[in-house]
Amino acid sequence: MSQWLLNTSLFEQAWAHVCFGKANWWWSQQLCLFTVGAWTIFLSIEGRRHHIKLIWAYMLLGQFVAISVASNLFYLALVLTPRPPSPSSSYGMTSLRAPVALWLPVLLSLGTVATSPSPPSTPSFQTSSSCTPSSYFRSCLKTLYIVVFGAALVLHARATGQAAGDPPISVRDLALKAWDVLHSHPAQSSIGWDVIWTSISFVVWLVLHPELQPRVLPTSSTTKGRFLTAMYLLMATPLLSVGVLAPHVFWTT
Numbered sequence: 001m002s003q004w005l006l007n008t009s010l011f012e013q014a015w016a017h018v019c020f021g022k023a024n025w026w027w028s029q030q031l032c033l034f035t036v037g038a039w040t041i042f043l044s045i046e047g048r049r050h051h052i053k054l055i056w057a058y059m060l061l062g063q064f065v066a067i068s069v070a071s072n073l074f075y076l077a078l079v080l081t082p083r084p085p086s087p088s089s090s091y092g093m094t095s096l097r098a099p100v101a102l103w104l105p106v107l108l109s110l111g112t113v114a115t116s117p118s119p120p121s122t123p124s125f126q127t128s129s130s131c132t133p134s135s136y137f138r139s140c141l142k143t144l145y146i147v148v149f150g151a152a153l154v155l156h157a158r159a160t161g162q163a164a165g166d167p168p169i170s171v172r173d174l175a176l177k178a179w180d181v182l183h184s185h186p187a188q189s190s191i192g193w194d195v196i197w198t199s200i201s202f203v204v205w206l207v208l209h210p211e212l213q214p215r216v217l218p219t220s221s222t223t224k225g226r227f228l229t230a231m232y233l234l235m236a237t238p239l240l241s242v243g244v245l246a247p248h249v250f251w252t253t
Contacts, residue, residue: 014187033243036109068197
């Protein structure tokens with residue numbers, strides 16, 4: 001078995017298929033953007049707030065099995081753990097802020113997705129006397145989500161434009177092209193359906209937790225507003241991709 005794994009080009013061929021080809025990469029980059037962006041931040045912050053052990057195991061599981069499997073198991077872990085108190089009541093600034101150890105891997109990983117990595121400038125986390133722990137945490141984390149959202153939006157728009165071709169094809173033809181590519185190779189089907197199930201799981205998680213839904217409507221706190229926000233999520237996710245929508249949701253929550 002070890003000799004077969006060493007000499008076979010199966011894995012190289014699989015990765016080449018999901019990365020080369022504009023429509024192929026259109027599928028793959030959605031999962032990459034979600035994994036290295038919003039989900040990495042969500043996993044780190046919420047895992048610590050809920051005192052979930054072995055947070056790294058969920059990311060490792062996502063690499064070995066599927067991100068959709070790992071994310072659903074993490075959602076389940078959040079449901080089964082006590083809801084954390086308000087950040088300002090029991091957490092210090094050091095434990096709640098988005099540290100350099102989180103900023104740097106996320107930004108570097110986004111750089112690799114963009115195929116032109118460059119070391120990002122690391123923001124300073126020095127405190128001031130007028131900054132409370134809770135407001136400092138929110139501002140730092142919000143800034144990181146905004147950066148991830150902007151980068152993901154640009155990269156997804158670029159991949160979509162490349163997949164559409166020059167001159168661009170219609171939305172219907174693009175959807176048919178994406179569907180054909182989804183079933184063009186077992187490796188492509190694996191990562192493509194992982195994108196789909198990850199997106200569905202994310203939307204379902206938000207629908208079941210109205211307090212996490214983005215405040216996109218003035219009446220989001222009402223039952224009608226929550227329903228409309230849920231409809232917005234269901235329509236926006238296929239268009240923007242979960243890699244773009246997730247940081248937007250967490251930023252506006």
